[in-house]
Amino acid sequence: MLPEINLQGDVDIAALSPLLRGMLLSVAYADGEGGIGLTATGAMNRKFVHWAAVHFLWPGFTAEDLYSMNKVLNESDMPPLWVVRDMARHLKLLRRKKDVLLPTRRGREFLVNPQAFFDLVATDYLYSYVHATEREEEVRARLRWWRMFLNLLNIKARKGCAPMDVVKILYPELAPLSDTEMTIEAWELKSDLQYGVFQRLCWLGLLYEAREGLTLLQDGSFHKTLLWAACLQLGSDTQSDIGVH
Incomplete structure (x- = not known):
């Protein structure tokens, strides 16, 4: 069974969840x-x-990030916008009428009380949404691992961890390798975690990445936000460490 997402308490979800x-x-x-x-293409x-x-x-x-790579911005240049549009359509918050997207009655209810929609948005996005760079089979295959991922990060992201730290925990046989060897041997494993798990949790607002002083190619340290504790109750909440077998 997938861990239940159940928002409790007075949390500013708009501030915490991109x-x-x-x-x-x-x-x-x-x-x-x-x-x-x-546009004419929709x-x-x-x-x-x-x-x-x-x-x-x-x-x-951000605008600075995006305009550093593009002189003008189209929808295709801003990947988060694809997710926003897909989720708004999936939840019937926006409807198309000719050449515009208009709010639905449900969309206006969402504006008044977004907290009431958070559990549904979070559950659908975290566990089921298929990003443009993914295949549906990958998302389905990941379902059986989410409880383990969340319990592991529940502990390791208290002080901060990176995707490669998690790779070393899940695959201890790789731990003795040098950083260069790890980059080569574990690239696909790290990429799957970074985009399939860490990015989803960051975009949802349960994790944030500390990147101050890092280059574009360096990984930051991922930490839990207040939203994590407000919506997840996990078996590892009282544990100081976790073992993976």
Whole structure:
């Protein structure tokens, strides 16, 4: 059984969760601006993409980050926007009418009380959402490991850990290798963890990555946010360490 996500307590989810913040801002924009304009191909138009880049404050995808690589921004240049749009459509918060996306009645309810939607958004995104770079089979195969991943990170992310730290715990036979050897031997394992587990938890707002002073190619240290404890109750909550067999 997958660990249940059940938000409790008064937590500012918009401040802590990039995904919820992006969804809230998108629905609010559509409500206040007469809709989100769409291009002839159905993508969100550049006006909104620029606005989203400035206002979402999405770690790693701020306006500064995105414009350092692109002179103009299209929806395809901002991967978090794909997830925001998919989740808003999946939960029926936005509907398409000709060349705009408009808020639904449910979307306006979401604006009034986003906390009531968090458990559903978090569960669907964390366990079921298929990113553009993934296959559905990969997401399904990961389901049986989520309880172990969350319990492991529940302990290791108290003080901070990196994807390669988790690889060494899960595959102790790799631990004696040098950093260079680890990079070669465990690249695929690390990538699967980084994008399939760590990124999801960061985008949802349960983890954050400390990156101060690091280069683009260096991994940061991942730590739990207040949102983690507010929505997850795990068997490892009272443990000081965890063993993986």
